[in-house]
Amino acid sequence: MKILEVKNLTKIYGNNENSVKALDDISFSVEKGEFLSIIGASGSGKSTLLHILGGIEKPSSGTIFVNNKDIGTLTDSQLAIYRRRTAQLIFQFYNLIPILNVKENILLPILLDYKNPDDARLKNLISLLGLQDKENSLPNQLSGGQQQRVAIGRCLMANPSIVLADEPTGNLDTLNSNEIITLLKEYNTKFQQTILLVTHDIKIAKQTNRILTLQDGKIIKDEVQIHE
Amino acid sequence: MNNLLKLATKELKSNKKMVFSILLSIILVSILINSITTLALSYQDYVVNLCRNKGNWEAQFIQIPYDKLTVLESDERIKEISLIEDLGIFSYNDNSQELLHIKAYDSNTMKNMPILLKEGNLPQSSNEILVNESTLLQIDDSISILLDEKEYVFHVTGILESTDFDEFNTKTFVKTNGAITYLNKDSLTPNSYLTASIVCQDISQIYDCTNDIQSQLNSLNSTPQILYNTELLSYAGNAKSDSTFQTNLILTVSVFIGIVSVASISLIYTIFHIFTQERKRYIAKLSSVGATKKQIAMIYFFEIIILTCIAIPVGILLSFGLVSLLLHVFDNLFTLIQSNISTTLIQNSISLQMVFSWYSIIFSILLIVIIVFFSVLFPIIQISKVSILNTLRENTYYKVTKHFTQVPKWLSKLFKIEGILAYKNMKRKKSHYITMVMSLTISIILFISIYGYIYNLSNYNQYEQHNYNYTLNLADYSPEHKAQEELIEIKKVLQNSGFIEEIHSYANLNPLYLVLDNSKLNDMLKFVDSKMNLLNNSFNKVNEHTSQLSCLVTTLDDATYQDYLSQIDSSLSLSNNECILINYSNAQNKYYDSVCLTNYQIGENLILNTQDINDEKNQEVLDNLSSLVGDSNRQIENKQISLSIKAITGRVPTCLPSFTLTDIYLIVNKDTFSQLFLETVGAEFSDFTNFYIQTSKPNELDELVYSLKAKYENAPIVIESSNLSASQQIEKNEILIKEILLYSFLVFIFVLTIITVLNIVFSSLSMRKTEFAELKAIGMSNRQMNKILFLEGLFYGTISLIIGIFISIGILYFLYHTMINTQVYRFSIDLISIFISIILIYAVIFISILYANKKLYKEDIATIIKTNIT
Known part of the structure; x- marks a missing residue:
């Protein structure tokens, strides 16, 4: 089942002589439960693509269907709900809310939805993330790896249709990077979570099911990885 | 050092917005402080000139022999001497009914003492004279x-x-009518006794000067009495005089300057703190290439010195402009009234002028420098100690500390995630939180205190105002009351004129004296003990256990009398020898408490004496006057009068002076009054002579009265009038001026608050741009973000209001105790001021948030996040 369909997506920055085409008429689709990585050199348009799919940036042209709904037609408040419930972003620099502790950061999308959190699910998730004794800690009391795990936890707690991870290991050492990727893989395998991962590291990309390669805003390669 | 200065100047040029904010703040502070000191000096100068207008003299030597005058004339400290010779009291033109008290004034006295010349010219020689218009000459x-x-x-x-x-x-x-002639010094002999009034070159030298002169005169066997113009000297701030005015002025100025200083430190600190924090990374980079803490601190000090040197002169010049403008407005206000003033009111012919001294300017500059120094000291110390690595790594402005406050459960339940975020945002940085709360609290305190003070002052003064604005004295002084027809005619003309809205009349006997045991004196005894400076002559402690009160037995005209009785009790009526005892100094009402005077009860008898216990002194005066009119051997005989108390009240009849603390009024019917009049005066009481009028056309009424005076100038009747409307208007204007000044001050403080709040909100939102973008990326809607900002504003406003209102009430109570006669005026709080302050504070906060929000959040989420990453 297609969870994501991108058609003729273009993003142009600036105008006239100073314009830059970050994405040039790209089209692709993603099935539910896929673990897709997007690789390319700096300036290839990877992050731009992710930001557009995450609803925090608008395309210049093209359509994006998520769960058969065109997100280009959504209003600002509908987009906010889309970001909260459908597509969750994980950033390179974690982007945790510094005044909220670990528990509050993880629960944030649920709280923004005015829902009562599932305490059992929260506990499991925190346990899975290895943050049992850090529940009440603030982000500035955590290491980089721990912070990224909180960011992932926030993402997964919301139970979105798609997780969009923009260089989640870009700021981490090898050990933590591996831990993060393992976590994502585990979630993908266990819960059929659809994940789109942007990375410049080919080794990380090879751990995913499918690799989309971008160059100068165009998809130059789309290959499926077969793992035993 | 030169390089640091160059760096400082470059930095200032590249941060124009912030520099403008700091400059504006220092200029505002300079304007406020210098305005306060200048206004205080100008006001003092004004009241001193008002006093001089009533009589330009600082000390008087009474009965100094002419030949001893050289002692004064040779003293270089004396600027001017005015001489008066009291020629004596004389009958004139064989007139036995009136006497003439003639004083001779020299030219200086003619210039310096108020002479109410209605028409004609001042005397130029000793055979010329000015006489009182009531002589009918x-x-x-x-x-x-x-x-x-x-x-x-x-x-x-x-x-x-x-x-x-x-x-x-x-x-x-x-x-006895006063008359003034010219003092011819050639006619003076060494034994001529004069009153010499002096003005010194420097008013502060008056006591030393007079003491020296007195010593010299004593050595010449001359001991004239010395009188001081205590009112003038106290207003001029002479240290040895009554310092109440000076103390109050200094206290008031200090309070205002204190408030301004605190508000200013808060404002400048906030802006400068934001200024330094925004450049933290820059400072870290400087440190990383070898700049020492001292050098970094010096850069900031140079910056602030440059800004201060520009802002202070600009601020001081602007303050002079502002004060001039204010005084010009006030002066025009007075002039508008002066055009309607009768010539008897001279006190407002003085113009308001701006006065300043170099001392006040230097004081202002020093104070501003100290304020600026204290405001910037802490941020500079902080910034010079910045850790290079932490700063360069840190990508958020706010560093959340370990001990972060928990959110109250009720708050998170009520306001949900937005409330949690708002509350935590508010508390995340202590210095910002304190500055914001303090700025808002100070504004609230100032607003409620000043507004409330004006409210109390207006109500206090309203009670002082009479419910009449014109008085008239009409009397037939012919021995057999032959001028009754003329009087009736005059009254008819006045009543038919259409100028009179209400007219009341009362008549008093001469004061009668009630000697009573102190146990009969109630609160009044305690009140008098505590407020000795408010004693009037009518209260007299005879001995430890006995006192004497003066009683004014009074009757009213028929209409006023009936109205008065019905106000006390609809069934009340007075028989002969019965009285209503007004036993409270003020009727109890919304604003005033009353002081209960005596413990008398209804049914008790009051025994009143016609003779004052101090009548021995009075006898001497009476003997002198009696001999002048050829009626010797008049003796004062004591008679006793008994009145039974029919009713006791605090209510005062419409036309009687309302504010009396130690006089006892006894209201009787006309028959009782006539009988007592006959017993005490030895003549029949014919009719009321004093009328208290409420008129909407006082000037027209004035003209009518003058025309009647001219018409009946040969009749044996007295027609005297007093137009109170102008003086009442002047009193109202004085309050208006105080209100304008205080409200202007409030506006400035309000502007300071807005700037502070705007700066804090702007910087806070600016620094949290990324954070808000992250929240939006997670799924927070615009509506939710606005709710967070709204709740932050609500929390700040509510906390500030609770603290501010509480402190304001305390300050109001303190002001009430120091500046108003608290014995009678009840403390009250104007709820409108509290309501207005609530509206204003929330308006300031929300408008600042809206404005900052609109300015800052134009970019999309991704751009903000990317900017943060790069």
Whole structure:
């Protein structure tokens, strides 16, 4: 089942002589439960693509269907709900809310939805993330790896249709990077979570099911990885 | 050092917005502080000039022999000497009913003492004279008097409205009119006794000067009495005089300057703190290449010195402009009224002028420098100690500390995630939180305190105002009351004129005296003990256990009498020898508490004496006056009068002076009054002579009265009037001026608050741009973000209001105790001021948030996040 369909997506920055085409008429689709990585050199348009799919940036042209709904037609408040419930972003620099502790950061999308959190699910998730004794800690009391795990936890707690991870290991050492990727893989395998991962590291990309390669805003390669 | 200065200047040029904010703040502070000191000096100068207008003298030597005058004339400290010779009291033109009290003024006295010349010219020689208009003499008339068995003839050159030595003796019914002639020094002998009034070159030297002169005179066997113009000297701030005015002025100025200083430190600290924090990374980079803490601190000090050197002169010049403008407005306000003032009111012919001294300017500059220094000291110390690595790594402005506050459960339940975020945002940085709360709290305190003070002052003063604005005295002084028809005619004309809205009349007997045991004196005794400076002559402690009160037995005209009785009790009526005792100094009402005077009960008898216990002194005066009118051997006889108390009340009849603390009013019916009048005065009470009028056309009424005076000038009747409307208007204007000044001050403080709040909100939102973008990326909607900002504003406003209102009430109570007669005026709080302050504070906060929000959040989420990453 297609969870994501991108058609003729273009993003142009600036105008006239100073314009830059970050994405040039790209089209692709993603099935539910896929673990897709997007690789390319700096300036290839990877992050731009992710930001557009995450609803925090608008395309210049093209359509994006998520769960058969065109997100280009959504209003600002509908987009906010889309970001909260459908597509969750994980950033390179974690982007945790510094005044909220670990528990509050993880629960944030649920709280923004005015829902009562599932305490059992929260506990499991925190346990899975290895943050049992850090529940009440603030982000500035955590290491980089721990912070990224909180960011992932926030993402997964919301139970979105798609997780969009923009260089989640870009700021981490090898050990933590591996831990993060393992976590994502585990979630993908266990819960059929659809994940789109942007990375410049080919080794990380090879751990995913499918690799989309971008160059100068165009998809130059789309290959499926077969793992035993 | 030069390089640091160059760096400082470059930095200032590249941060124009922030520099402008700091400059504006220092300029505002300079304007406020210098305005306060300048206004205080100008006001003091104004009241001193008002006093001088009533009589330009600082000390008087009474009865100094002419030959000893050289002692004064040779003293270089004395700027001017004015001489008066009291020639004495004389009958004139064989007139037995009136006497003339003649004083001779020299040219300096003519200039310095107030002479209410109605028409004509001042006397230029010793045979010219000014007389009181009630003598009914005209210009060019002659007066002959006998002085030392010699006849002197004076030629009338001018008519006076009155003098301050006119007298009417209530025991002999003899009127003494003041008259002024010219003092011819050639006619003086060494034994001529004069009153010498002096003005010093420097008013602060008056006591030293007079003491020295007194010593010299004592050595010459001359001991004249010295009087001081205590009112003028105290207003001028002379240290040895009553310092109440000076103390109050300094206290008021200090309070305002204190408030401004605190508000200023808060404002400048906030702006400068934001200024330094925004450049933290820059400072970290400087440190990383080798700049020491001292060098970094010096850069900031240079920056602030440059800004201060520009802002202070600009601020001080602007403050002079502002004060001039304010005083010009006030002066025009006075001029508008002066055009309607009768000539008897002279006190407002003084213009308001701006006055400043170099001392006040230097004081202002020093104070501003100190304020700026204290405001920037802490941020500079902080910034110079910045850790290079932490700063360069840190990508958020706010560093959340370990001990972060928990959110109250009720708050998170009520306001949900937005409330949690708002509350935590508010508390995340202590210095910002304190500054914001303090700025708002100070504004609230100032607003409620000043507004409330004006409210209390207006209500206090309203009670002081009478419910009449014109008085008239109409009397037939002919021995057999032959002028009754003329009086009736005059009253008809006045009543038919259409100028009179209400008219009341009352008549008093001469004061009667009640000797009573102190146990009968109630609160009044305690009140008098505690407020000795408010004693009037009517209260007299005879001995440890006995006191004497003066009682005013009063009757009212029929209409006023009936109205008064019905106000107390609809069924009340007074029989003969019964009275209503007004036993409270003020009727209890919304604003005033009352002081209960005596413990008398209804049904008790009051035994009143016609003779004052101090009558021995009075006898001497009476003997002197009696001999002048050829009626010797008048004796004061004591009679006792008994009145039964029918009712006790605090209510005062419409026309009686409302504010009396130690006089006892006894209201009787007309029959009782007539009987008592006959017993005490020895004559029949004919009719009311004093009328208290409420008129909407006081000037027209004035003209009518003057025309009646002219018409009946040959009749044996007295027509005297007093137009109070102008003086009442002046009192109202004085309050208006105070209100304008205080409200102007409030506006400035409000502007300071807005700037502070705007700066804090702007910087806070600016620094949290990324954070808000992250929240939006997670799924927070615009509506939710606005709710967070709204709740932050609500929390700040509510906390500030609770603290501010609480402190304001305390300050109001303190002001009430120091500045208003608290014995009678009840403390009250104006709820409107509290309501307005609530609206204003929330308005300031929300408008600042809206404005900052609109300015800052134009970019999309991704751009903000990317900017943060790069």
